[in-house]
Amino acid sequence: MWETITKGTPSPRTSILHNIDPISNTAALRVGKYKIVIGMTSADDYDGWHNPDNLTIDKILNRQHNDTTPSQLIIECGQKPDNVFSDCKPNESPCLFDISTDPCEYVNLADTLPDVLHELLVVLDYFNSTAVEPMYPPDDPASDPALHNGAWVPWITTS
Numbered sequence: 001m002w003e004t005i006t007k008g009t010p011s012p013r014t015s016i017l018h019n020i021d022p023i024s025n026t027a028a029l030r031v032g033k034y035k036i037v038i039g040m041t042s043a044d045d046y047d048g049w050h051n052p053d054n055l056t057i058d059k060i061l062n063r064q065h066n067d068t069t070p071s072q073l074i075i076e077c078g079q080k081p082d083n084v085f086s087d088c089k090p091n092e093s094p095c096l097f098d099i100s101t102d103p104c105e106y107v108n109l110a111d112t113l114p115d116v117l118h119e120l121l122v123v124l125d126y127f128n129s130t131a132v133e134p135m136y137p138p139d140d141p142a143s144d145p146a147l148h149n150g151a152w153v154p155w156i157t158t159s
Helices: 002-007 057-061 114-130
Strands: 015-021 026-031 034-038 095-098
Touching: 015 114, 026 114, 034 114, 095 114
Parallel strands: none
Antiparallel strands: 015 026, 026 034, 034 095
C-alpha cells in the first residue's frame, strides 16, 4: 500500500469495508465497482450520499491537490430520480450500487444483479466472521472535549 500512497501506483486492494456494526445492524462494503449498503442508523429510508458541508473546489485544491483540475474533483450525479428514496430500503433488504456509473447511489441494483449482491454478502459475512465484538464502555463525563480546549484527548492518566 505504501507505493500506492506515496507514488500513486495502482492499489492492490479491491475492496473497502466502509462500516460494519453488529449492534446497529449496519454495514457498507465496496468490492470493485459495486457497493452494498445494509441498514440505516438515522431513518427508515436510504437518503443517499452526503456532500461534506461547506466543501468547495477552492478548499479541495488548497489541500495538496495543486496538480488537480476542478473538473477532476467534481462528482456529477445528474438529476435525482423521483424514486431514489423508495427504491432502496436498507433496513428491509440490502441495496446494491454500481459506483463507477452511479457515484451518488441513485439506482439500487439488488434485484437486477442478485449474483453480485450474493457475492458481496459473502464477502461481508467473511468480514463479520473475523470481527471482534465492539465494546462500548459507559460514558465518562471527564472525556468531554469541552473540558480539553475543544479537543478529543487522553483524559485518564496512569502512573
